[in-house]
Amino acid sequence: MSIEVNLERMERLTAKVWRSYSKEDPLSHLSFNEYDYLKTVQASEEPIRLTDLARELEVSKPSATNMVKRLEKKGLVERLACPEDARAKRVVLTEKARIPLASELEIYSVVADRLKVNLTDGEFTSLNQLLTKALEL
Structure with a gap:
């Protein structure tokens, strides 16, 4: 079987697991782009500058600003003043986003367990x- 087919099968497996958990997921109503922004903010070790967020997501700064405003209205992120540059803003997750995003590890554990069924430990x-x-960027 080709890698492309296997990647599609992996995506479908993950989607099935997500669907089974989505009833409990308070973030399930988000668009893919909104979710991607939240995951990028979550992955940052410290509050991420709006400019860096735009660069990381490969979007324009105005586009990032608009999305952050939308997420801010939903109570999922907040913008903080940047101590190094008064003109810049840093973005952080709120508790409303942080808790559900942290619990997503359970979903990937289920996917990993399903993969493990047909494999030896090695x-x-x-x-x-x-x-x-392969995923080192």
Whole structure:
């Protein structure tokens, strides 16, 4: 089977697991773009500058500003003054977004468990190592 087919199958497996948990997920109403912004903010080790957020997502700064305003209205992020540059803003998740995003690890644990069923421990370790290597950006 080709890698393309396997990637599609992986996406479908993940989508099935997401659907089974989506009834409990308070973020399930978000668009893909909104969710992507939240995940990018979550991945940042510290409050992320709006400019850096735009660069990371490969969008214009005005586009990032508009999305952050939308997420701010939904109570999912807040903008903070940047201590290094009074003109800049930093973006952080609110508790309303932080808690559901943190609990998503459960969903990926279920996906990992389903993958593990047909693999030995060594094969599963190798799969993880190969994915880690392939996904280095």
